[in-house]
Amino acid sequence: MSVERGSGVGHAGCALIALATYCCAGSISAADKPKDADSPHRFYAGVTIGSLEFHDSYGGVHFHDTSIGLGVFGGAYLKDHLSLELSYDTFAAIDLHDLAGSGVTRFDVESRRRTAALSVVREVSMRDIFEWRRDWRVFGMAGVYRSNIGRSITVLGAGQSSSADEGITGALLGAGVLYKLGPVDLRGYFREFGVLDNKEGRDIGIVVQRRF
Numbered sequence: 001m002s003v004e005r006g007s008g009v010g011h012a013g014c015a016l017i018a019l020a021t022y023c024c025a026g027s028i029s030a031a032d033k034p035k036d037a038d039s040p041h042r043f044y045a046g047v048t049i050g051s052l053e054f055h056d057s058y059g060g061v062h063f064h065d066t067s068i069g070l071g072v073f074g075g076a077y078l079k080d081h082l083s084l085e086l087s088y089d090t091f092a093a094i095d096l097h098d099l100a101g102s103g104v105t106r107f108d109v110e111s112r113r114r115t116a117a118l119s120v121v122r123e124v125s126m127r128d129i130f131e132w133r134r135d136w137r138v139f140g141m142a143g144v145y146r147s148n149i150g151r152s153i154t155v156l157g158a159g160q161s162s163s164a165d166e167g168i169t170g171a172l173l174g175a176g177v178l179y180k181l182g183p184v185d186l187r188g189y190f191r192e193f194g195v196l197d198n199k200e201g202r203d204i205g206i207v208v209q210r211r212f
Contacts, residue, residue, distance in 0.1 A: 001106075001200055006147055010040075010065070010104055010174050012157075013156070015086040016131060020161075020194060024038065024140075028046075035163075035183055038078075038139055038208075041077075041183065041211035041212060042076060042077050043074070043075065043076050043077070043211070043212055044074065044075050044077075044083075044185070044209045044210060044211045044212070045073065045074040045075070045209065045210060046072075046073040046185075046207055046208050046209030046210060046211075047071065047073075047207070047208060048070065048072070048073065048087070048101075048205050048206070048207045049068065049071075049072065049205055049206060050068070050070075050071065050089065050189075050204060050205025050206075051066060051067070051068055051203060051204055051205060052063075052067055052069055052091045052092075052093060052201060052202075053059070053066050053203070054064065054066075054067070054091070054093040054094060054113060054200070054201040055200065055201050055203060056094055056109070056111065056149075056151075058099075058101070058107065058153060059100055059101050059102055059105075059107075061099060061102075061132065061146055062095065063094070063096060063099060063109070064094075064201075065093065065094045065095060065096055066090050067092050067093055069089050069090055069092070069203075070089065070090065071087055071088060071089025071090070071112070071205075072087070072088055073085060073086060073087035073088070073209075074086055075121065075205075078136055080200060081122065081123040081124065081125065081137075082120070082121070082123070083120075083192070084118070084119075084120060084122045085117070085118070085119045085120075085121050085141070085143075086114045086116070086117070087117045088114070088115070088117075088119050089114070089115055089117070090113070090114045090115075090201075091112070091113045091203075092110075092111075092112055092117040093111045093112060093113035093149070093201075094109055094111040094151075095110050096109050096110075097109070098156065099139075101155075102135070102152030102154070103130065104113065105155060105156075106155075106156045106157070107154060107155050107156060107193075108154040108156065108182070108212075109151065109152070109154075110149045110151070110152045110154070111149055111150060111151040111152070112149070113147055113148070113149050114140060114147065114148045114150075115145055115146065115148075115193075116145065116201045117143055117144070117145035117146075117147050117172060117191075118143050118144055118145075119141040119143030119144075119174070120141065120142055120143060121139055121140075121141045122139060122140050122141070123137045123138070123139045123178065124137060124138050124139070125137050126138070133168050134179070135180040136177065136178070136179055137177070137178040137179075137180070138175070138176070138177055138178070138188075139175065139176055139177075140173075140174070140175050141172075141173070141174040141175070141189075142171070142172070142174075143171070143172050144169070144170070144171055145169070145170060145171075145172050145193060146167065146168070146169050147167070147168040147169055147193075147200065148165060148166075148168075149165065149166045149167075149168060150163070150164075150165050151163060151164050151166070151205075154158075156189075159189075168194075168200060169195065169198060170193060170194040171193075171194070171195055171196045172191050172193050172194075172195060172198065173191070173192050173195050174189055174190055174191035174192065175190055176188050176189035176190060183210060183211050183212070184208065184209070184210055185207075185209045185210075185211065186206070186207070186208060187206070187207045187209070188204075188205070188206050188207070189204070189205060189206075189207060190203075190204045191203050191204075192207075198207050
C-alpha cells in the first residue's frame, strides 16, 4: 500500500510556494527595524487543532479522506520575525469502508498518521509596513517532516486482514496569518506535504500559542 503520487502542486500550491519563499527570504526591510516591545520573548509553545486531507492507495485503487487531529509545537526565535519550530501531530487519517477493489473485491481501510516536522518560520508585520494599530502578521514556513503511517486493511467476505507501518520523509511548505494579543498569539495556517516530489496531503488549522 503506498501514498498516492500526484503530478504537481497545482495553482494553489504555486501560490503557496511563492508566499512561503517570499516570507522566508527575508526581503522585507521591516525585519531590520529595532526590536519591538515583545522582543524579550524568545520562545513559544502551544497546541493546534487541524483538518487533514490525506491521499492513499491500495491495490491500484486511489482514495482520500479528511479527519480532525490535535498537535503540539514549540519554537525559538533566531531573530526578530524569524523562528525555528518543531511540531508533532496525530490524525486518524483514513477511515473508509466497503471500497471497491479489483474485480468483485471490496475492502475496509483504516490508518493513523503521526507526523513530526521541523520548519523555519518567517513573519512579516503588517503593523510595521502599513502602520496598523493591531499587530497582524503573515508568515511563510518551509521545512522537513517525517510521518509514520499505520494501516489496517480488511478484505470483506474473505475474512482476510493485514496491517503494516510505513515511514514517509519529505519537504513541506506552509503559510498563514498571525495576530498578537499580549503574550498570546492566535494564528491560522495551511501546510502542504510532499511538495518536492509527490503530494502526501495537506492540513489546515488554528493555533493558540504562548510566548515566554
